[in-house]
Amino acid sequence: xxxxxxxxxxxxxxxxxxxxxxxxxxxxxxxxxxxxxxxxxxxxxxxxxxxxxxxxxxxxxxxxxxxxxxxxxxxxxxxxxxxxxxxxxxxxxx
Numbered sequence: 001x002x003x004x005x006x007x008x009x010x011x012x013x014x015x016x017x018x019x020x021x022x023x024x025x026x027x028x029x030x031x032x033x034x035x036x037x038x039x040x041x042x043x044x045x046x047x048x049x050x051x052x053x054x055x056x057x058x059x060x061x062x063x064x065x066x067x068x069x070x071x072x073x074x075x076x077x078x079x080x081x082x083x084x085x086x087x088x089x090x091x092x093x094x
Contacts (some may be wrong), residue, residue, distance in 0.1 A: 022068065022076070025084035026060050028053065042082035043067050 027039045038060035040046040048063045050056030068076060
């Protein structure tokens with residue numbers, strides 16, 4: 001299984017013509033079907049899929065933009081403080 005972490009930067013139009021950059025950590029997982037799934041850990045429920053890395057990155061930018069449209073400025077600032085500090089494989093027995 002392929003796991004990658006990307007930093008996605010994009011512009012969101014704010015009040016007037018002022019634009020502000022937001023940056024999010026994105027986890028990309030290889031799907032069983034050969035495609036990819038992108039998860040944004042700091043935005044609960046924000047995920048998407050694509051057939052290629054380029055497609056999933058385009059899709060996740062759109063998903064993040066749509067997600068941010070639902071948030072107040074205060075909520076955006078709160079989510080921006082969250083960071084992925086690492087990925088670790090953990091063995092568990094079931």
